[in-house]
Amino acid sequence: xxxxxxxxxxxxxxxxxxxxxxxxxxxxxxxxxxxxxxxxxxxxxxxxxxxxxxxxxxxxxxxxxxxxxxxxxxxxxxxxxxxxxxxxxxxxxxxxxxxxxxxxxxxxxxxxxxxxxxxxxxxxxxxxxxxxxxxxxxxxxxxxxxxxxxxxxxxxxxxxxxxxxxxxxxxxxxxxxxxxxxxxxxxxxxxxxxxxxxxxxxxxxxxxxxxxxxxxxxxxxxxxxxxxxxxxxxxxxxxxxxxxxxxxxxxxxxxxxxxxxxxxxxxxxxxxxxxxxxxxxxxxxxxxxxxxxxxxxxxxxxxxxxxxxxxxxxxxxxxxxxxxxxxxxxxxxxxxxxxxxxxxxxxxxxxxxxxxxxxxxxxxxxxxxxxxxxxxxxxxxxxxxxxxxxxxxxxxxxxxxxxxxxxxxxxxxxxxxxxxxxxxxxxxxxxxxxxxxxxxxxxxxxxxxxxxxxxxxxxxxxxxxxxxxxxxxxxxxxx
Numbered sequence: 507x508x509x510x511x512x513x514x515x516x517x518x519x520x521x522x523x524x525x526x527x528x529x530x531x532x533x534x535x536x537x538x539x540x541x542x543x544x545x546x547x548x549x550x551x552x553x554x555x556x557x558x559x560x561x562x563x564x565x566x567x568x569x570x571x572x573x574x575x576x577x578x579x580x581x582x583x584x585x586x587x588x589x590x591x592x593x594x595x596x597x598x599x600x601x602x603x604x605x606x607x608x609x610x611x612x613x614x615x616x617x618x619x620x621x622x623x624x625x626x627x628x629x630x631x632x633x634x635x636x637x638x639x640x641x642x643x644x645x646x647x648x649x650x651x652x653x654x655x656x657x658x659x660x661x662x663x664x665x666x667x668x669x670x671x672x673x674x675x676x677x678x679x680x681x682x683x684x685x686x687x688x689x690x691x692x693x694x695x696x697x698x699x700x701x702x703x704x705x706x707x708x709x710x711x712x713x714x715x716x717x718x719x720x721x722x723x724x725x726x727x728x729x730x731x732x733x734x735x736x737x738x739x740x741x742x743x744x745x746x747x748x749x750x751x752x753x754x755x756x757x758x759x760x761x762x763x764x765x766x767x768x769x770x771x772x773x774x775x776x777x778x779x780x781x782x783x784x785x786x787x788x789x790x791x792x793x794x795x796x797x798x799x800x801x802x803x804x805x806x807x808x809x810x811x812x813x814x815x816x817x818x819x820x821x822x823x824x825x826x827x828x829x830x831x832x833x834x835x836x837x838x839x840x841x842x843x844x845x846x847x848x849x850x851x852x853x854x855x856x857x858x859x860x861x862x863x864x865x866x867x868x869x870x871x872x873x874x875x876x877x878x879x880x881x882x883x884x885x886x887x888x889x890x891x892x893x894x895x896x897x898x899x900x901x902x903x904x905x906x907x908x909x910x911x912x913x914x915x916x917x918x919x920x921x922x923x924x925x926x927x928x929x930x931x932x933x934x935x936x937x938x939x940x941x942x943x944x945x946x947x948x949x950x951x952x953x954x955x956x957x958x959x960x961x962x963x964x965x966x967x968x969x970x971x972x973x974x975x976x977x978x979x980x981x982x983x984x985x
């Protein structure tokens with residue numbers, strides 16, 4: 507099955523690429539989806555309270571605004587509905603091959619095409635675009651004794667809706683972006699809930715509310731008003747960039763977070779343990795107005811000492827406390843910088859992606875990898891954001907890839923020059939030096955094991971937009 511472009515994934519990244527091809531008049535492409543439904547992150551994460559922490563007007567395609575959002579912050583169900591709407595409106599459904607899991611991909615030097623192996627047929631494409639996103643492989647920590655636990659365990663991204671938590675003794679391990687959403691939802695159901703916190707997060711109040719009817723009518727009748735609103739949200743989010751290398755700028759945000767904590771946690775000792783010791787922005791800043799109140803419920807315990815081991819029916823903390831539980835839920839995030847460790851991806855001259863990234867994951871503009879012609883990553887290395895909408899980055903990268911694909915017209919290979927990639931990544935690391943994720947006093951998914959920033963974009967999103975607006979042919983070898 508041969509196509510000009512093979513796309514992997516039907517989240518915002520893969521579908522954004524597919525829609526861009528359609529709008530450009532290119533119809534010779536296929537989209538491979540491992541599941542039986544579109545949606546990516548918003549199909550997988552169905553835990554109670556699942557929602558986006560970026561406002562709906564900004565967390566949506568710029569070319570497909572929606573005037574019917576029900577809330578300022580979109581919930582999982584509404585985002586999934588929006589994705590389905592985009593598939594239908596732009597005629598992408600006929601290009602999708604569901605229940606088709608990609609097992610590997612290999613570049614054919616002689617034919618100068620990609621052969622993509624799946625659990626079904628093999629697909630051949632002149633170009634391969636991966637839109638799998640950085641947050642799709644659940645990270646389960648290797649805790650001593652976990653294999654001996656006799657109760658039910660699952661990750662928040664693999665929620666067991668068939669497991670009734672009412673009256674159960676539940677342990678939640680991890681207090682990141684997912685946990686602060688589902689903990690308030692399950693705290694009232696569980697017989698007892700124990701939350702195991704390793705590192706506290708900076709949490710700001712979430713200014714969520716229903717979208718008013720007059721707002722919807724205004725956006726419907728005056729589209730420019732919605733665009734202006736979206737621009738205002740974007741600029742407000744982007745202001746956090748000022749604190750990347752200037753921790754003093756973050757103090758205002760920290761003061762707001764401390765005030766939020768004081769208002770919702772009356773116990774000074776507990777407040778102290780919920781207050782981060784790192785600079786705001788070092789990890790992703792979270793938003794929630796109901797997480798702290800859930801922690802002070804009479805049936806909720808927060809363990810700050812860390813987990814020593816798991817037993818058949820209990821979690822034992824380092825201070826010796828034995829917490830008897832019959833359900834363990836992991837809110838421990840995803841593999842990001844190490845997500846491709848087991849990928850079967852082979853480029854030119856038989857080079858495996860693991861060998862290409864032996865010294866650390868990197869790509870030119872987060873999109874093209876030297877030694878891997880006609881391969882393009884959406885949300886690849888150093889494309890991550892901790893302060894703004896990933897949809898903005900996706901659209902910038904899709905536009906960049908579209909220009910690269912146009913370079914293929916009349917040619918067989920588009921390959922980033924090693925020097926171009928090296929110069930770009932040297933710039934990334936120079937910009938990262940002294941930045942809050944590197945020197946803010948924490949460890950996060952932005953950094954690899956050596957403490958090098960491999961995930962976060964180290965400048966403003968406007969900077970990225972400018973850099974990717976027009977592709978530099980000089981950065982690529984064209985065959």
